[in-house]
Amino acid sequence: MNDLAMHILDIVQNSISAGAKRIEISVIINLLKDLLSIIITDNGKGMSPESVKKVTDPYYTSRTTRKVGLGIPLLKQTAMQTGGDVTITSELGVGTTIQADFGYSNIDRPPLGDLANAYVLLMSANPEINMILNYIFNGETYSVCTEDIKEALDGVPVNDPAVTPLLNDMIQSNILELQSLDNN
Amino acid sequence: MNKIKSLDDLRKMKQNLSSDISIREKSNNPDKIVQIRVAMATCGIAAGAREVMNTMLEKIAKDSLPVVVTQGGCMGYCYAEPTVEVKVPGKDPVVFGHVDPKVALDIIDKYILKGELIDGILPVNYQSIQEKA
Numbered sequence: 643m644n645d646l647a648m649h650i651l652d653i654v655q656n657s658i659s660a661g662a663k664r665i666e667i668s669v670i671i672n673l674l675k676d677l678l679s680i681i682i683t684d685n686g687k688g689m690s691p692e693s694v695k696k697v698t699d700p701y702y703t704s705r706t707t708r709k710v711g712l713g714i715p716l717l718k719q720t721a722m723q724t725g726g727d728v729t730i731t732s733e734l735g736v737g738t739t740i741q742a743d744f745g746y747s748n749i750d751r752p753p754l755g756d757l758a759n760a761y762v763l764l765m766s767a768n769p770e771i772n773m774i775l776n777y778i779f780n781g782e783t784y785s786v787c788t789e790d791i792k793e794a795l796d797g798v799p800v801n802d803p804a805v806t807p808l809l810n811d812m813i814q815s816n817i818l819e820l821q822s823l824d825n826n
Numbered sequence: 827m828n829k830i831k832s833l834d835d836l837r838k839m840k841q842n843l844s845s846d847i848s849i850r851e852k853s854n855n856p857d858k859i860v861q862i863r864v865a866m867a868t869c870g871i872a873a874g875a876r877e878v879m880n881t882m883l884e885k886i887a888k889d890s891l892p893v894v895v896t897q898g899g900c901m902g903y904c905y906a907e908p909t910v911e912v913k914v915p916g917k918d919p920v921v922f923g924h925v926d927p928k929v930a931l932d933i934i935d936k937y938i939l940k941g942e943l944i945d946g947i948l949p950v951n952y953q954s955i956q957e958k959a
Binding site for chain 2: 648655707708712760791794808811815
C-alpha cells in the first residue's frame with residue numbers, strides 16, 4: 643500500500659461486504675496534536691466481540707476464496723510504525739467503526755494520497771450506498787455525501803464516467819483549499 | 827472546462843454533459859451494456875487496481891463508450907492481481923490477470939471494441955465438455 647487513500651479503498655470494502663447502507667469516512671488532521679486519523683463508520687452487520695479480537699490476525703478472514711486477510715493487519719502495521727494504532731468497535735446488527743491513528747510528521751507515515759479519487763471510486767462503484775466523506779483539517783471541515791451529489795445531479799447517474807472527473811475536481815479543490823487556509 | 831467547486835457548480839455543469847450520458851443511459855440495460863469489474867480487495871489495490879480503474883474510467887469518458895465500471899472483491903487470483911472481469915453482452919464473462927494501465931486500454935480497444943482475445947485470460951469456470959453440451 644503506497645498511500646493512505648489505498649488503505650481507505652481497502653477497508654471500506656469490508657463495510658461493503660458487511661452490507662452497509664451508510665458508510666462515513668472521516669480524515670482528521672490535527673497539526674497541533676501531530677495526528678492524522680482515519681475513521682470509517684458503517685451500519686453493516688457488525689461483528690461479535692470474538693471476531694473483533696481476531697480481525698487484526700492476518701490468518702483470519704471471513705471469506706472463503708483464500709485463507710488470509712491482510713487489509714486490517716497492513717493498516718495496523720502502518721499505523722503502529724508511525725506511533726499510532728488501530729482501534730475497532732463493533733456491535734452485531736448495529737455496525738462497525740474502525741479508527742486508525744498515525745503520527746502526522748512521522749517519517750514512516752505514508753502520504754495521504756488522492757483522497758478525492760478514493761472517495762469518488764468508492765461512491766461511483768457503489769451508488770446505492772450513502773457514502774459520506776469528512777475531511778477535517780485543523781478543525782475546518784469539508785463534507786460531501788452521495789445523497790447530496792445525487793440530488794445535485796438530478797437523475798444523471800453518479801457513476802457515469804463523464805461525471806466522476808467533475809466530482810474528483812470538486813472534492814480535490816475543496817481539500818486543497820482547507821489545507822491552504824492553514825498556511826495563511 | 828470551468829473548475830467546479832460546489833454542488834451548485836455541479837448542478838450547472840451537468841447540462842453540458844447530457845449528450846455523453848444519454849448514450850449510456852439509453853443502454854442502461856444489463857443486457858446491452860458492457861460491464862467491467864475491477865477486483866479491489868487488499869491484493870488488487872496493493873498491486874495497482876486503482877490506477878487500472880482510473881485509466882479505464884478516463885478512456886470510457888473520453889470515447890463515450892457504453893461501458894460501466896464497478897468494483898469487485900477477491901476471487902482468489904491474488905497471484906495475478908490486478909484482475910479485471912469483463913462481461914460483454916451475450917458472451918461468458920472473461921477475467922484478465924496482471925492488468926496494468928496499458929493492458930487495461932488493450933482490453934477496451936481489442937477485446938471490447940473489436941472482439942479480439944488478448945493474453946492474460948484466467949480460467950473462470952471449470953465446465954466440462956459434458957456440462958457444456
